Amino acid sequence: MSSPLVVVAKGGAEHKRWQYVQYLYLASFVLLVPVVLQPFEIGKMNRALVLSVAILAVNLVVGFNGMLALGHSAFMGVGAFVTASLVQDENWDFWMALPVVVMVGFVLGILVGLPALRVKGLYLALITIAQATVFPTLVNIDELGIAKRTGGPNGKGVSEEVIAPSYFEWLPGVDGARGGSAYRYWCIILILGITLLLVTNYIRSRPGRAVLAIRDNEAGAAVYGVNLPVVKTVNFAISAGLGSLAGLMWCLDKGFVAGQDFTFLLAVDLIIGLVIGGVGTLQGSLLGGLFVVWVNDLTKRITIPLGLYTLNGDGPLAKAIFGLILILFTFFAPGGIVSLAKSVQNKLIKVVPIRPDGTPAEDVDSFDPGMESDRAQSAMKLAILGPVLLTIGWLLMNVNNLIVGCVAFGLRFSILVTAPVAMLVGSNELKALLAGRRPESIKAQASMARLLGGLGFLFVLLYGLWLFKTQYSSR
């Protein structure tokens, strides 16, 4: 598969079809999580999504503006404590607290950002690491009523339960045993979705472009009239506000905040999520949050016997594994999971961008191998591979071993990609055959690929629907 299986023009009908598949998967993921997972697993998913927002905040500064700010755990902490204090002491609603928390984070970001952004590179990393280290100790100060507000070393609980109001009980998963965590999940998804939308638009706006320009060439940006201090500080403040928002979500999710939750280690977790997801990409922030929480969950189950010592994953070892993963990613995949996924995607589907006048930037037809095409064959292989892997994965599920379990999990999900791709390529080749650009001999393979891929895709959709239906109605 040296050349991509399908070449589509950006915005063309085929590209749109591929995007619909992606949207469908995303939507079904969002919908299935609260009905299929166990309540404690939904809780972990909530934590992952909260971390995603925090990582998005770090990404705004590190990924998009190229400033090494590593101390966002402190902003998260501020957001969480302000929320806890407002909700618990002042009897505010979480939704009322939200704008206040974001504003507090924003103002704090300006206060820290103004001096911090005058320094560059490693010096900024130094300051922000100090900031992350100092924060948990500040919470315990007795003066000015700080400890009373934050609960000091004991932490502060929020006694107000987040319960779905009666007019939201139709939301998937909200009614029934997992109600609490599922409703919190929907709250978090809502905030996350709006945040993502706003950040996407911000990055594409004029100030957002200025932020990117500063990352790419600071002096050049200044020459083009970008006001460096203002743009940097505002960007840092927005990021701090987002960090505080993540703190609010943390408080909403856990109902308890303590200084020990917002240490330097949390800041490092955010950086790890950022790097492993993909620096400077929005999808990377989401993936990073999921990665940090779920891989941490996996590493907890590992034990390594080493003669005299036994390294136990349910302790500090998980952190060591994270450190190792961080170093490995820095060496071998500096672009993170997003770049790995892109390189796989590029092998399957190539999207050619469109010029302003509406023609593709590269001639789509020039990618067409013509009579020599072996795409139909590859598509058929993919179409067969999907169900085979699915079966193998299903059989391996019965083996009680952590690594085999992970592999089986991955194998079962491979059909999500192979089926629609095989279908798409198969129908594409048949179209080319009709146009006379393929020999008659590929007809059987192509229709086979289309049929098998279509069946596989149908199976995936029906299975998801069935899963949703049974779980949704079985409440």
Add this chain to the structure above:
Amino acid sequence: MTWNFDILPDFVFNGLSLGAIYGTVALSLVLIFKATTLINFATGELAMIGAFMVYVLHMEQGLWLWLSILIAMIISAGLGALIERTLTRPFDPADHLPVVLITLGLFLIFNALAGDIWNYQVRILSNPFGKFPSWVPGLGGDRFVMVLGSRLKYQSIGIWVTLALALFLLGLILNRTKMGLAFRAVSSNVESARLVGVHTGRTLGFGWALASAFGTLGAVLVAPQLGGVNPNMMATILIYALAGAALGGLDSMGGAVMGGVLIGLIQAVLVMWLGVVVMGQAYMSILQLAAAFVLILIVLLFRPSGLFGSRRVERV
């Protein structure tokens, strides 16, 4: 309450000995910064591993304390050179993110491995300077000597003498050996040094080795003050050392030591003023750390290259 100047020398002595330790760790940071222009955030954890090596050699295997310290320093020097060769050399130091990530990853690995092997309890490490040795006239066996009406601990004197000796040795190595000359050449200009035939890679490794050895020395000296060794022992020390290095200038070795000592003094006087005069003891560890943070911020704001550092000119 007013100032009580009788107890001032107590705090000054204490601050000077703490400051000497911060200076040692700051020196470790600066040596690496001069060699490879990166801040090694794993400095503290490397030093902690060194202190644990001393713990294993001295407390568990029963070696003579100073011999174990020497062995630990040599081993951690090797470890530092190994890290430089395998993990940081492939990256361009001008691109800060990867090297910061590498050192953060090392930080996690060392901290967690030490925690897994030795768990997080504080383990007692014998104090190299507990009591005056018997050959000191009139003081043999005492823990301190009265100076200016205050107790000057033997520990403080020991730390100062050790640091002075180590600095003297470092000076000798850097100014009188070929490797030291190469190191100074590389830290002033890598490209020119390479052009005149200096083996830059080996020299950078040498810088890391020196730095790791110094860090280990600092960790061993600070252990008695913390009650012993534990995997998190260097967390706050590193922040003070960073503050010291930033204060003195990240590329000035004398500045690092001065900065560290200054931080120690400021911390001690702050303890006295805020802790005893204004608030009472309980809040001190909190405010000290915050003060170090504010100090870093102020220094970098008004003198980004520190008190003794050289200003870097940036070309586009």
